[in-house]
Amino acid sequence: MNNLDFVIPKENSWEELLQVRPLSPFASVSSDFAKALSQQLLQQGQTYPEMMALGFWLRRANLSRLEREFTEKNTSDQFRLPQGLVFHIAPANVDTLFVYSWMLALLVGNKNFLRLPTQDTPQIKHLLNIIGRLFEDDTYQALRQRNMLVRYGHDDEINLIASAHCDVRVLWGGDGTVQNIRRFPLQPAARELNFVDKFSLAFLDAKAVFDTRAFEQLIQHFCNDAFGFDQRACSSPRLVVWLGSDHQVKQAQNKFWSGVVQRTTKQPPPIPVHLRMEKLITQYEFAVKWDVQVPASTTAYVNRIELSSLDKLPTDLHCGGGLFYEFSVHDLKELIPVLSKKIQTISIFGISGENLRQLLSINLCAGVDRIVPIGKALDFHHHWDGYDLLSEFSRSIIFSKGP
Amino acid sequence: MDPALLKQPSYGLNAAAKLELLLPQLQQLTQQHKRSCEPYAKILHSFRQTEVESLADLPYLPVRLFKTHTLRSIAEEEVFKILTSSGTTSQQVSRIYLDKTTAQFQTKALVAILQDFLGKYRRPMLIIDHPNVVKNRAEFSARGAGILGVSTFGRDHTYLLNEQMEIDFETLEAFLDKHSGKPLLMFGFTFMIWQYLYQSLLKTGKKVDLSRAFLLHSGGWKKLAEQAVANATFKDSLQELTGITQIANFYGMVEQVGSIFVECVMGHLHAPIFADVIVRDPETWGVAEHGELGVIEVLSILPQSYPGHVLLTEDLGRVLGEDDCSCGRLGKYFEIEGRIPLAELRGCSDTHSLVATA
Numbered sequence: 152m153n154n155l156d157f158v159i160p161k162e163n164s165w166e167e168l169l170q171v172r173p174l175s176p177f178a179s180v181s182s183d184f185a186k187a188l189s190q191q192l193l194q195q196g197q198t199y200p201e202m203m204a205l206g207f208w209l210r211r212a213n214l215s216r217l218e219r220e221f222t223e224k225n226t227s228d229q230f231r232l233p234q235g236l237v238f239h240i241a242p243a244n245v246d247t248l249f250v251y252s253w254m255l256a257l258l259v260g261n262k263n264f265l266r267l268p269t270q271d272t273p274q275i276k277h278l279l280n281i282i283g284r285l286f287e288d289d290t291y292q293a294l295r296q297r298n299m300l301v302r303y304g305h306d307d308e309i310n311l312i313a314s315a316h317c318d319v320r321v322l323w324g325g326d327g328t329v330q331n332i333r334r335f336p337l338q339p340a341a342r343e344l345n346f347v348d349k350f351s352l353a354f355l356d357a358k359a360v361f362d363t364r365a366f367e368q369l370i371q372h373f374c375n376d377a378f379g380f381d382q383r384a385c386s387s388p389r390l391v392v393w394l395g396s397d398h399q400v401k402q403a404q405n406k407f408w409s410g411v412v413q414r415t416t417k418q419p420p421p422i423p424v425h426l427r428m429e430k431l432i433t434q435y436e437f438a439v440k441w442d443v444q445v446p447a448s449t450t451a452y453v454n455r456i457e458l459s460s461l462d463k464l465p466t467d468l469h470c471g472g473g474l475f476y477e478f479s480v481h482d483l484k485e486l487i488p489v490l491s492k493k494i495q496t497i498s499i500f501g502i503s504g505e506n507l508r509q510l511l512s513i514n515l516c517a518g519v520d521r522i523v524p525i526g527k528a529l530d531f532h533h534h535w536d537g538y539d540l541l542s543e544f545s546r547s548i549i550f551s552k553g554p
Numbered sequence: 555m556d557p558a559l560l561k562q563p564s565y566g567l568n569a570a571a572k573l574e575l576l577l578p579q580l581q582q583l584t585q586q587h588k589r590s591c592e593p594y595a596k597i598l599h600s601f602r603q604t605e606v607e608s609l610a611d612l613p614y615l616p617v618r619l620f621k622t623h624t625l626r627s628i629a630e631e632e633v634f635k636i637l638t639s640s641g642t643t644s645q646q647v648s649r650i651y652l653d654k655t656t657a658q659f660q661t662k663a664l665v666a667i668l669q670d671f672l673g674k675y676r677r678p679m680l681i682i683d684h685p686n687v688v689k690n691r692a693e694f695s696a697r698g699a700g701i702l703g704v705s706t707f708g709r710d711h712t713y714l715l716n717e718q719m720e721i722d723f724e725t726l727e728a729f730l731d732k733h734s735g736k737p738l739l740m741f742g743f744t745f746m747i748w749q750y751l752y753q754s755l756l757k758t759g760k761k762v763d764l765s766r767a768f769l770l771h772s773g774g775w776k777k778l779a780e781q782a783v784a785n786a787t788f789k790d791s792l793q794e795l796t797g798i799t800q801i802a803n804f805y806g807m808v809e810q811v812g813s814i815f816v817e818c819v820m821g822h823l824h825a826p827i828f829a830d831v832i833v834r835d836p837e838t839w840g841v842a843e844h845g846e847l848g849v850i851e852v853l854s855i856l857p858q859s860y861p862g863h864v865l866l867t868e869d870l871g872r873v874l875g876e877d878d879c880s881c882g883r884l885g886k887y888f889e890i891e892g893r894i895p896l897a898e899l900r901g902c903s904d905t906h907s908l909v910a911t912a
Binding site: 419423427428431432434435437438439444445446449451452 | 593596597599600601602604615616618619622623835836837838839840849866868870894895896
């Protein structure tokens, strides 16, 4: 543990972290810290929508909701305690995600050792500044002792030690990272949560899109979902599926995409030029390898690829930055082949959630972790990729009172 | 392409005359490659074509595709030479398949361009590299191809460096003595010249007089930009140590060998009659205004054996003007501002690798 490049709080050490005991679930110091963080984010986060979203998620009302959900798990013959030490490995694609992972574990009472993303984006700098300053306040002494946010390179030794001592290892990363980190054994009773590469889609009813009176709002919601985090979050819609007749779909597509183009022309999303180039190249790669149509675009922010089949959807070729695979179906059922384990979020517009639910239940599809309205794709929820994080970060104790 | 074109003055056509020459030839190349190169045909099929009224309407290929796909419009047995990019920064290299005709066009075009700058006299030539770089004649790196291309323009080719990349002073002195009083041609890659000629001279403190030479160089400024060396610094520094005053950079790439864009005394890169340049606005991919920074597209009527006649590069630059450079050359003139910067990727969720996987 000598090669840690960056640590918050500064005076903390791994040895101390191992020795202290966890806190009770939803201890007041933890909730206060979360609220203070929320306040800071909402005051200072205006430039970054994702900071506002995080601040909003941490606000008092939502914390109470989380606490209520947690305590409701306690019944007359069952109660929950924190797991102990949680080792988080944060992802590089969503700057704010480490805070969600960390705060959920912290609120439940755990001690945390968290590896920050190696890249120091302005957003991460901003977050660490706020967190660092909060920790200076002695009110949070108990949390200072129990949390380490660290940064280190590809250091097998640190991964080995942290894995050997933690009670839960949470890995937000790609498939490659999961394989790499799995080389480091956990304690026999430790638990691992792996959030792997996922792929998400938007599913729209063509007629509903064409007819909606809230068209501008739909476009705004879609753009928020699609362009946040450079379209590199697991929940970013990268495939757009249309439901309707060929004619309806054509009409809806024209209207929808000119709306998106107009909006991005007025408010260009911060997509770097090299990424705009990557998208263009991806379109050509598709054209060479698959049977696709590439509609012309008047902006470098929106690139589309019309697929002729959903079979063997090459999810790994997607580079983000406003690239949309597109496909249309006449019937919900045609969606089934694509709903593999790889699929995380379906954000819907004009589609009946109930019908989708039935589709998944009847066909026992392997994938899909979330179904949300368009505009909510990037919202975090403590139920993520099939895990209930409040439960995963705690353990339940059953006591039987006898007959 | 009509080979007679390669005998015309390389900078003798104004915008209208040039368009009249290039547009039909480039359109014809598009059709030719569409017939003979299947991946290219698939691309044209996927991208809905618009009416071609100007050079900017011609379908372009991102130059990167030559790294990921075999793009050739000739049968395997017609392949005369394969050019590869140096590939120092990425593992993948471009592979460019030439038939005899294209190779000849390239050589002739290069000669036509360079004659405009150097006259017809074939000068004794000093190459700032080591001889091994051109050993394998069937498959050339960009460096080798560049050297051989320019070589046809000089005589008594002499390599300045040994395999340890040190200046061979004995050879150099012998070369200078032998050709004393005559104009010389020097050629090399920008970075090699800086690192192995300039820096070595600076370190050893030796003085050489190269004031009779015309130094032609290419290969990109990336490594020099890292050392904060711009074109002006490059020129001034070399002049100080060697007395050399005629220094011209040129912009070219292995994907379009031959139709290079050479820097005039004003410091502007010029498009010859068989090539052109378009700058694309990275907001829309439409044509950028003159003076606006954008992504460089290069057009050339030389590539007959591979679909490389209209290419979108990954370089940034701006068109400075057309037909009115004070050096007197007609055609567009422009400047390059280096590669599109690679802002760090968000890493497609993978915490351990920067390669996009998700």
